[in-house]
Structures are given as structure tokens and as C-alpha cells.
Amino acid sequence: MHIPDGYLSPVTCAVLYAAAAPFWAIALNRVKKLLNTRLVPLLSVFAAFSFVIMMFNIPLPGGTTGHAAGIAIAAIVLGVWGSVLAISVALLIQALFFGDGGITAFAANSFNMAIVGSLVAGAVYRIVAGRAELASTRRVVAAGLAGYAAINAAAFCASIEFGIQPMLFQDASGAPLYAPYPLSIAVPAMMIGHLTIAGLAEMIVTAGVVAYIQRTDVSLLKLTAPDAPAANSVETPGWRSTKALWIGLAALMILTPLGLLAAGTAWGEWSAEDFADPAAREQIAAASLNQAAPTAPPEGLARLADIWTSPIPDYAPAFMNSPEFGYILSAMFGTGIIIAFFLLCSWIARIISGGRKISPTEDAN
């Protein structure tokens, strides 16, 4: 995610410096008021902390590893504005002294990770956690979601910055001067990696750290949740929180027929036949600001349509009489395939690494 020099045009970098400057100024003012003379040591130590945890290898389900940026941890413990400053300082040190991330791209990196990341993390954490107790499981879930949202928001900003480069900056022959991919490629390419691996790493670390803080020093969570009731009953929070996620997943699967209530077909998910069907053409036009759809399906769509026919077309198997039931079954089947895929991956990874798994109790000795 650290954008090096050369990917963004100097104009983009200048615009992002201008965009980041007011946030830095506000952050500095706010934090100064709050901390007074404590500002310097707190920010220094916390920036050093952020720098170091970016180097931790986080083992992910499926055998891969990822790195966490710790944006949401900073936003939860220091508050949004403290986090903006601490992460910016960590990024500047990385650019200046360790050569990670560009010097001209420093503002872009700060804007994406320190500013947008912290603001999103703070907002998500605050909304999801609400007024829950400091030691409640809900705060662990909120922290995980905040981490996931923050890193993806930052990646999305970066992908937009990449994606506008070829539109704006080309040389005399029309070759893109900087990042060469348009938005249609840059956004999915960035987001796939972050919605899965990087987002997962951030989620695991943020949720895990908040669960750990709840067990050891709950007062650290007090700053961003001043009106939360103090924990009086210690109800062993922590990794049990995944149970809540499983329950949520099950609930989502049961609620899937809601999808049947949505009118028309999803925008952009048209099939080649839809262009010939007058009812479907009307729906396309209504969903596309009254732009009439072409009478014939686009050539590329027609050519590619028959390459892959899915085993369960339109989410309802042919032998199923009730489309609602088929829809639920498809949801369960699809989720099952994804879970099974990850289980298979981790099983293969375990066989390849040949590691003997030991139980946590054995390890404790």
C-alpha cells in the first residue's frame, strides 16, 4: 500500500499535499489542546509502535501471511486525530530513513492511510461499538470491522489515485506516463487483495489487540469511549467473538430471499438475452438514467456469454420448484463452497509445511 515515487504524477502529489495539510493542522491543534506538553513523547512513542507492528507477520486462515498497518488500533486507542499524526509520522520515517514509500508520494500515503484510514476506523468503531461496555464482545467486533473498513478505504483511495493517472497524464504518443491502468482495472486489482488478505490481517490484529487490552488494561480504551459504562463483570471476552460472526453469517444466509424483493436485475449484470427481451430492456433503461439499451447485445458480450454456463443458473437449480427455497439453497451452497475452499487451502498448507500441530495447552509449558 505504500505508494513509491513514480506511480503518481507530481500534480496529483501536490493536490494531495494540499488536501492533507488542513487535516494535519486540525489534528495538531486538537491533539495539542488535549495533551499539552504530553504531545511530543506520546506521539513519538506511538509512531514508533506503529512503525514496528507494520513489520509483524500475521498468519491468516489458509496458510498465507499478511502485514497489518495498525491504523484502527491507533484510532481506537489515541483517538482519530492522534492517530492521523502518529501514522503520518511513522510514514514519514519510513519514507525518509528506510526508503519505504516515496518522498513525493508521502502526502498521498498519509492521505490514504493516516487521514482517510483513521477517520473511517474511528467512525466505524464508534458506530458499531455504540455505548457498549468497555470489556464487551461488541467492542471486539467493532474493532475488527473498523480495521477491515479502514484498510479497504485507504486501498480504495489509492486505487482511485492510480486509476486517474492514465486519463490525465500521457506523453506525446499517448502512452501513460505514470501508473498505466485505468480505473476499471486499478480499482478491482487493488481491492481484491485488500478485501481478502490485507483486510483480514488488519481485522484479526485489531480485534485481537482490543480483546487483549480488555483482558489486561481496559483503561486504554477509555479515551475514545468516554461515556461507556465501566466493566463491572469480567465475562471473558476475546476470541469467542468469532461465534457472533458465525451467527451473523447464518442470519445473512437465512435472510437471502430479501434479494428476491429487489426490483429488476442488478445493474450491469445483464445477460445477452436481456437485450432482446422488451421487459428487460425497459428495466435496463430505467436503471440507467433512461438511456435506452442497444437492440442487439454488445458484440463482446454475445461472444463471451457462452464460454461459461454456471451449474446453478440464476441461483435456482432446475429441479427446484420454489425459487425462494432454491435461492436459499444456493446461498448456503455458495458460502459452503467458499468455506470449504479455505479449509482445503489450510489443509494443503499444513501438509506442505509438514508441521506438527500442537495444542495451546502443550505450548503453554
Next chain:
Amino acid sequence: MDARFHRPKTQIKVIDNASRTNKFASKSRRKRGSFVERTLATLVSKTESALFAEQLAQADGFLQKLDPRVKIVGLLALILAATLARNIFTILFVFAVAVLLAVLSRVPIRTLATRAWLSALFFTGMIALPAIFLTTGDALLRLPLLDWTITAQGLTSAFYLISRVETTVTLSLLLVLCTLWTHVLKALRVLRVPVVFVVILGMTYRYIFVMLETAQNMFEARQSRLVGALGASESRRIAAASVGVLLSKSFYLNSEVYLAMQSRGFRGEVYTLDEFKMQRRDWFALTGFLSISLFAFWLGRQDSLATLLNFN
């Protein structure tokens, strides 16, 4: 105050040790040990590379002798010229200047190759490769089996990205390798970075090594008590708990540092000593840097050069 004057004699040895441990670190990474081992290797190599930079910054070379302010302004001007260029010829010209500076400053080309060129080539190359097929433009070559077309514009844009990244990475690595970090900080004042930020940056840099060492000790302690491989969920628990422990430790450290600062009379105001003096050599170097950058800037605007070294 200037560290150049009391340079210990044992430095060359330290460099040797650093590169040896680095090799060890990368070897253990290749072994693909547990996540504990891999994290340890990363932490160690980060410390080593910073140590190595500090050693090299005190060597006797062209860039090392310059006033840090001249160095920062000059190298930044070159980076800017490279990013502004609109033809590949200019980028290669700035790259040549960068390599010349490295040679004059006794930065081993091997260090540049391993720490900047290869990793940038690998990373950016992977990103740039699909662009040669995906960019629309004049067809150059059609791959026989896949029916993919390489376009001139695509090839040129991939070349732009790679050469630009290589050039700017080399220049910023030269800044890192040839300047003591304390000097970089002071020189930042010239660029109008607020004093508070400069002090925070300086303290952060110091505490990074405290934190790196703390984290390293934590993981070593864990590693020395491990028998057999760790399960995945247990690894994740340890990773999160380690971050949590480090967080508590950093808060503890923060209050200690704060008390120490207060006891020494810190009241929130920050003063730095500006003791750099521009010498004749520095003025020459500054003029040189700026005129080369301006020339590269002018050269980069020449669209007629776009056909030179481009693929169309």
C-alpha cells in the same frame, strides 16, 4: 557535535557483521519457519539496514561531505525532475546522474542493486507487465498462442513506470545512505517543517530501535520456549497478544519519557541548534544540483524526444 570527527576505528567491522547477520536473516526467512521466526527475521533486517546506513553515512565520499540542506534540496530537485519528465531519455539521464553520485559517494553498487534496483524491478515489474498488453495503441507484436497484442504505448508506459521508480528509489536511497539521520532532521527545518514535527520525528526514530529491540526480545523469548510447530489459530493469538503487549509497553515507555523530559525542564517549547555552515563546496554543489535538475526539467518537456528510446 559533528559525528565525523570522533569516528570509532571499529566501524568497518560492524559493517561486516551487519551484512553477515543480514545474510543469516534472509536465509532463515527462506526456510519459511514459523511466523515467529519470520517476524524476527524482518525485525533484525530492519535494524541491520538502519545500522548499515548509519555506518555508510560517515564514510568519506562526495555526498557525505556536503551540507545536509544542500543534499536534501539537491536530491529532491532531481527526484522532482525525474517524476516530471515526459520522455524516457530524460529519466535515464537522471538515473545516470544518480549512479554517478553513488560512485562518487562510495556507495557500493551491490548495495544499490540489492536494496533498491532488484526489489523495485521485481515489484514494479510485476505491476507494469500486464500494461504492455492492456494499454490500447499501435500494435507491435502479437503473441502467437494467446492472441494477446503488445502495443507500443503499453511497452512505453511500462518502461516509464519502471525507469521512473528505479531512478527515484536510487535517489532517495542515496539520501538515506549518505546522511546521518540527525542531520536529515535538522535540514528538514529548511523545508519549513514545523519544529514540533521535527522533534517528534527525531524521538520517533530513536524509539523505533527501542521498540524493535523489545519486539525482538519478545519473539526470541517465545521462540526459545517453542517445541514443534504452532497451530494457525494459536499463531494468530500470539501475534495479536504481542501487538497488545507492545502497546502497553509503549504507553509505559511514554509516561517514563514524559517524566524524564519534565524533570529536565521540558515545558512544551522546542529549540534546535542550527549549526550548519555553508562552505564554498556546498555552494558549488547546490549550483550543480539545481542546474542539472533545471536542465533535466527542460529536457523532460521536449516532446520531440518522446520518439527517442520509446517503442513507437
